Amino acid sequence: MARRYDHSRDQLLEMALDASRTLVLENGVRALTVRKVAGEMGYAVGTIYNLFANLDDLILHVNGATLDALYDTLSDVPLTADADKDVRALSAAYIDFTITHLNLWNALFEHSLPAGEDLPDWYHEKITRLLKLVETALAPIFNGQNPTELEKAARVLWSSLHGICSLATVNKLDIVTAAPALDLTDSLITNYLLGLSQTVSK
Amino acid sequence: MARRYDHSRDQLLEMALDASRTLVLENGVRALTVRKVAGEMGYAVGTIYNLFANLDDLILHVNGATLDALYDTLSDVPLTADADKDVRALSAAYIDFTITHLNLWNALFEHSLPAGEDLPDWYHEKITRLLKLVETALAPIFNGQNPTELEKAARVLWSSLHGICSLATVNKLDIVTAAPALDLTDSLITNYLLGLSQTVSK
DNA sequence: CTATTATATGATCAACGTTCAATAAGACCT
DNA sequence: AGGTCTTATTGAACGTTGATCATATAATAG
Numbered sequence: 001m002a003r004r005y006d007h008s009r010d011q012l013l014e015m016a017l018d019a020s021r022t023l024v025l026e027n028g029v030r031a032l033t034v035r036k037v038a039g040e041m042g043y044a045v046g047t048i049y050n051l052f053a054n055l056d057d058l059i060l061h062v063n064g065a066t067l068d069a070l071y072d073t074l075s076d077v078p079l080t081a082d083a084d085k086d087v088r089a090l091s092a093a094y095i096d097f098t099i100t101h102l103n104l105w106n107a108l109f110e111h112s113l114p115a116g117e118d119l120p121d122w123y124h125e126k127i128t129r130l131l132k133l134v135e136t137a138l139a140p141i142f143n144g145q146n147p148t149e150l151e152k153a154a155r156v157l158w159s160s161l162h163g164i165c166s167l168a169t170v171n172k173l174d175i176v177t178a179a180p181a182l183d184l185t186d187s188l189i190t191n192y193l194l195g196l197s198q199t200v201s202k
Numbered sequence: 203m204a205r206r207y208d209h210s211r212d213q214l215l216e217m218a219l220d221a222s223r224t225l226v227l228e229n230g231v232r233a234l235t236v237r238k239v240a241g242e243m244g245y246a247v248g249t250i251y252n253l254f255a256n257l258d259d260l261i262l263h264v265n266g267a268t269l270d271a272l273y274d275t276l277s278d279v280p281l282t283a284d285a286d287k288d289v290r291a292l293s294a295a296y297i298d299f300t301i302t303h304l305n306l307w308n309a310l311f312e313h314s315l316p317a318g319e320d321l322p323d324w325y326h327e328k329i330t331r332l333l334k335l336v337e338t339a340l341a342p343i344f345n346g347q348n349p350t351e352l353e354k355a356a357r358v359l360w361s362s363l364h365g366i367c368s369l370a371t372v373n374k375l376d377i378v379t380a381a382p383a384l385d386l387t388d389s390l391i392t393n394y395l396l397g398l399s400q401t402v403s404k
Numbered sequence: 405c406t407a408t409t410a411t412a413t414g415a416t417c418a419a420c421g422t423t424c425a426a427t428a429a430g431a432c433c434t
Numbered sequence: 435a436g437g438t439c440t441t442a443t444t445g446a447a448c449g450t451t452g453a454t455c456a457t458a459t460a461a462t463a464g
Contacts, residue, residue, distance in 0.1 A: 009411095028317060034452065044413045046454085055452065109368065110312055115230055149389075156366065156390050163365020164358065166311065187351075188358050194400055195393025211442095236421065246444045248423085257421065408463075413456100420451070427444070434437085 009051070015041045016051055020062045021104065029059065029107040059111050060123065066104045067126040073097050074133050084193055086137035091161055091185045098165045098181075109166060134158050141196055153196060160188055211253070217243045218253055222264045223306065231261065231309040261313050262325065268306045269328040275299050276335050286395055288339035293363055293387045300367045300383075311368060336360050343398055355398060362390055 007015065019040035023032050034055055038045045052058040077093050079086045098105045113119065134154040142150045168181040209217065221242040225234050236257055240247045254260040279295050281288045300307045315321065336356040344352045370383040 028314070030316070033450085035450085045452090046413055047411085049453070050411075106314065110314055112230070112308065112312055114232070152386065152389055153393075156362075156386050159365040159369040159386065160358075160362030160390060161365065162369060163361040163363070166368070167361040167364060184354065184358050184361065187354050188362060188394065191355075191397025191401060192390065192394045194397035195395070198396055198400075199393060235419085237419085247421090248444055249442080251422070252442070406464085408461105410461080411459085413458075415454105415456100417454080418452095421449095423446105423448080425444105425446100427442100429442080430440085432437105432439075434435100 012041070012043075012047070013051055016048060016058070017061060017065055020058060021065060024062055024107050025101065025103050028103045029110050032059065032062070034058070056111075056113060056117075059107065060113075060120070062104070063108050063111065064123055064126060066101065066108060067123075067130065069101065069104075070094075070097055071126065071130055071133070074130065079137055081140050083138055083140040084189070087134070087157065087189055087193065088186070090134065090137055091189060092182070094161055095165060095181050095185065098169060102169060105165075106169070109162075131155065131158055141193065142200055146200070149200070153192075157189070157192065160192075161185060164188065214243070214245075214249070215253055218250060218260070219263060219267055222260060223267060226264055226309050227303065227305050230305045231312050234261065234264070236260070258313075258315060258319075261309065262315075262322070264306070265310050265313065266325055266328060268303065268310060269325075269332065271303065271306075272296075272299055273328065273332055273335070276332065281339055283342050285340055285342040286391070289336070289359065289391055289395065290388070292336065292339055293391060294384070296363055297367060297383050297387065300371060304371060307367075308371070311364075333357065333360055343395065344402055348402070351402070355394075359391070359394065362394075363387060366390065 016037055019037045020032055023036055023040075032055075034045055034048050037058070038048050041047070048058070052061065074090055074093055074097075077086075077089050079089075131151075131154050134157055135150055138150060138154055138157070141153075164184045165181050168184065218239055221239045222234055225238060225242075234257075236247055236250050239260070240250050243249070250260070254263065276292055276295055276299075279288075279291050281291075333353075333356050336359055337352055340352060340356055340359070343355075366386045367383050370386065
């Protein structure tokens with residue numbers, strides 16, 4: 001097997017992902033080219049296509065790695081069974097992640113698959129895992145009842161969080177008076193949880 | 203002035219935008235190429251660069267037109283000074299818009315400017331205008347007090363709405379049990395407004 | 405040592421964004 | 435009318451991109 005340098009397939013995958021993540025982190029998804037990745041690895045273009053189906057597939061794996069990193073970050077947040085406090089802590093960690101990994105995080109949403117293609121199962125699983133974290137933090141509010149509503153609330157919080165950070169970071173929220181993301185998520189959490197505690201307890 | 207066909211600059215702009223919007227609507231931003239737009243118009247490639255600085259600028263104007271269309275849609279929603287009802291109506295209209303203009307709406311967020319470039323003022327103004335609509339619907343809750351909080355609440359609602367629709371449409375929310383966007387926004391509005399009414403009235 | 409198999413290569417292709425000298429057609433003046 | 439100026443329009447040309455695949459090469463098996 002013509003390995004010019006002794007790298008196993010797994011090593012090659014790791015090298016390609018590392019190079020790609022660095023490129024995206026430093027210059028955004030737009031800067032990610034097959035040629036640059038190959039060059040960085042010291043391999044030829046064709047080798048990349050040996051590892052990934054195409055550029056979309058490569059980006060998908062970059063995004064997968066970002067979801068993993070996000071999971072690692074969020075699962076390090078200690079939970080106290082105080083829903084309000086815990087959700088706030090998760091939110092803070094999330095916001096911090098979007099700042100320190102800005103371009104990688106943006107890539108999660110700037111990239112979309114060609115029409116007709118769906119996200120693979122392994123990708124969905126990484127998302128489910130993240131949602132589960134929010135569910136766990138949120139659970140105390142529901143007293144073990146109404147798991148469907150718990151699921152829904154977790155999704156609402158998760159996507160709202162995403163929305164706020166998304167529009168805030170690109171300044172598409174037109175934040176003139178410098179109300180940073182944290183200010184908005186605080187309002188979201190405070191009031192949404194307050195509302196939840198009302199509708200649940202009845 | 204060598205106009206091969208008698209089209210004023212404004213007409214050319216409109217033709218280019220129309221062609222671009224159609225391309226995006228039918229096949230997503232990825233399908234938008236300068237060559238296709240020019241071909242559709244019956245003009246040469248160079249003419250496009252006569253109208254727009256570059257492809258990014260063209261997409262920015264496509265997105266501007268989408269924001270205008272969204273504004274038209276939302277400002278047609280009749281308001282009743284019942285915040286809960288009105289916000290819900292706006293939200294429903296918003297969701298409907300994301301469905302009927304899916305690819306155009308996605309383009310708003312899939313596209314980002316090259317590093318270092320900022321969104322122009324006219325673009326920000328289109329966003330402000332939309333936020334003002336939400337503020338108006340939300341105003342009754344605040345009894346004319348605390349305009350800062352009103353502004354904040356509008357932004358929270360707006361970006362959360364965006365987040366939910368964004369993750370729902372690409373199925374990045376991992377919605378297995380078919381909880382569509384409307385279900386989530388309902389939960390968001392119900393509970394967030396309920397929470398707001400508590401924190402405000404005290 | 406040979407045959408087989410797996411891997412790595414990079415020239416090659418079509419398509420893209422962008423540029424710009426050349427061109428053509430209006431306007432303007434005499 | 436004729437000549438000049440100005441300006442819109444052109445499209446060939448350039449560099450770069452994603453993707454392909456016949457070819458070359460190295461490890462393994464017989």
